[in-house]
Amino acid sequence: MAPQAPSPLFTVDGMQFFGRELGDYLAMFSLPAERLPGLRVLDCPSGPGSFVAESTARGACTVGVDPLYAQPLDVLLARGRRDVQHTIERMQLKASAFADIDLAAYQASKLRALDRFAADYPAGISEGRYLAASLPALPFPDRHFDLVLSAHLLFTYSDPAHGGILPDSPFSLEWHLRSAEELWRTCRGELRLYPTTTRWETPSRHAWAERVCERLEALGGRTRFEPSTFARGNHASDSLNACLVVTR
Ligand SMILES: C[S@@+](CC[C@H](N)C(=O)[O-])C[C@H]1O[C@@H](n2cnc3c(N)ncnc32)[C@H](O)[C@@H]1O
Structure with a gap:
């Protein structure tokens, strides 16, 4: 008999245009805010989050990339509100797994991020701080950024059988390897990817x-998993709740 596939904690109906505030980014990526001023930062995907606006206000030179930035702001706002609602509803179905998170406060934070994104977006588009592009092809020269951040796309949006939340995901292993290489190509300093675990009932490191x-080490990168303080539910232990850090 074939072994049973592990059961997903939750799934979503499609790609979620969902973003976060600066505090979430600092926790996810184990970054002190003091590191940001003066850095050239890429956030890909940036979604409808306020990291671009907030890190720019703190003196970083941040570019956010997302394929949906080709859309007008009113369309993005409507999509962002809908997707925050959808994601929270799916999390509420497994409320016991998210006992470490106040879901109402969590939702309010995502809506604040969306509002801050919307307020910054018109100026950000004209200043080139928001760019429409898709992994695995980014419109930047080699080693352009000091710090490259990527959250909640790789691993998270893989197929549930592989540990992600997106049924019929287009993001294969080959896509992951090419996208990680592309993020690394644009980076002269440090690449950080989060999260790195499966979204199964019993989480494990995403294979x-x-x-x-292995792929980035073959290209000369040094890799390590750094514990994250981001509350992501499902009793993720410190060693599992980690950000993958790649340095030169
Ligand atoms: C869940 S959001 C994550 C946003 C943010 N990094 C965070 O952690 O809150 C995922 C984003 O990935 C974007 N996306 C989808 N396909 C992509 C691709 N091929 N390359 C880059 N971003 C993509 C979606 O438009 C969406 O905004």
């Missing part, structure tokens, strides 16, 4: 995170 490490 493709190890494959990404």
